[in-house]
Amino acid sequence: MAGDLSVRGVSRAFGGLQAVKSVSLDIASGEILGIIGPNGAGKSTLFNLIAGQVRPDSGTVAFEGQRIDGWAVETIARRGLVKTFQTSRPFGSMTFLENVMVAALSHASGITAARRVALEQLETVGLAGRADVPSAWASTGQRKRLEIARALATRPRLLLLDEPFGGVDLPSVDSLIQLLQQVRTTGVALLVIEHNLEAVQRLVDRLIAMHLGEVIATGAPEQVTRDLRVVQAYLGASEAPHA
Numbered sequence: 001m002a003g004d005l006s007v008r009g010v011s012r013a014f015g016g017l018q019a020v021k022s023v024s025l026d027i028a029s030g031e032i033l034g035i036i037g038p039n040g041a042g043k044s045t046l047f048n049l050i051a052g053q054v055r056p057d058s059g060t061v062a063f064e065g066q067r068i069d070g071w072a073v074e075t076i077a078r079r080g081l082v083k084t085f086q087t088s089r090p091f092g093s094m095t096f097l098e099n100v101m102v103a104a105l106s107h108a109s110g111i112t113a114a115r116r117v118a119l120e121q122l123e124t125v126g127l128a129g130r131a132d133v134p135s136a137w138a139s140t141g142q143r144k145r146l147e148i149a150r151a152l153a154t155r156p157r158l159l160l161l162d163e164p165f166g167g168v169d170l171p172s173v174d175s176l177i178q179l180l181q182q183v184r185t186t187g188v189a190l191l192v193i194e195h196n197l198e199a200v201q202r203l204v205d206r207l208i209a210m211h212l213g214e215v216i217a218t219g220a221p222e223q224v225t226r227d228l229r230v231v232q233a234y235l236g237a238s239e240a241p242h243a
């Protein structure tokens with residue numbers, strides 16, 4: 001099925017530190033799955049293991065039925081599994097449109113096609129009006145949208161978002177949730193790491209909680225955020241959940 005992912009028993013250590021311990025998860029076509037957990041839980045490492053930036057010590061990752069663990073990031077991205085960065089880094093001197101065109105060029109057949117795809121994606125994320133403005137002028141909310149437009153321009157079927165709501169003000173959180181739900185209706189599956197529990201609960205179909213490299217709870221968002229182990233994990237990390 002398009003965009004489906006199957007992670008089985010994936011582990012990764014850095015020196016003596018077991019950052020991810022035998023994690024398994026599945027994402028169905030067009031599903032929105034959230035990952036929560038206190039700092040250092042292993043969320044970003046898990047993303048890097050899926051997207052190919054980090055190789056697993058053991059376990060397997062399969063995308064659309066094919067094993068991709070050990071593949072290069074670019075090869076995985078070309079297959080339709082794309083990760084956006086925790087801190088978005090658009091090229092400030094380039095316009096919004098040019099930034100998205102650069103991403104589109106990885107797939108489009110030429111400049112004209114890339115321009116068309118880029119305009120289409122700026123429209124999708126509500127930034128068409130900013131097309132010719134230097135991206136250095138973007139607000140935090142606009143930068144997040146630009147990052148999503150750049151990712152969409154590569155035509156992904158599974159999009160990995162690392163803290164998309166980080167630093168986004170309250171009104172922008174609402175419109176970002178709407179945008180991501182709209183992206184899902186186009187058949188793109190989403191895997192979302194998020195610190196803002198209130199926002200993530202409104203966005204996802206299912207939630208996975210991680211702590212010290214392991215999955216400690218999985219299920220419906222309201223179930224997982226109330227799970228005693230999850231609450232204790234956040235308290236132990238002396239940072240209360242935001243919800």
Ligand SMILES: Nc1ncnc2c1ncn2[C@@H]1O[C@H](COP(=O)(O)OP(=O)(O)O)[C@@H](O)[C@H]1O
Pocket residue numbers: 014017019037038039040041042043044045046
């Ligand atoms: N490249 C790396 N080298 C060494 N340690 C790392 C590396 N990446 C992550 N870690 C460690 O792995 C643990 C999990 O980190 P991370 O996956 O970033 O957690 P999270 O995203 O949940 O905050 C942390 O203790 C972190 O310091």
Ligand SMILES: [Mg+2]
Pocket residue numbers: 043044045
């Ligand atoms: Mg992280």
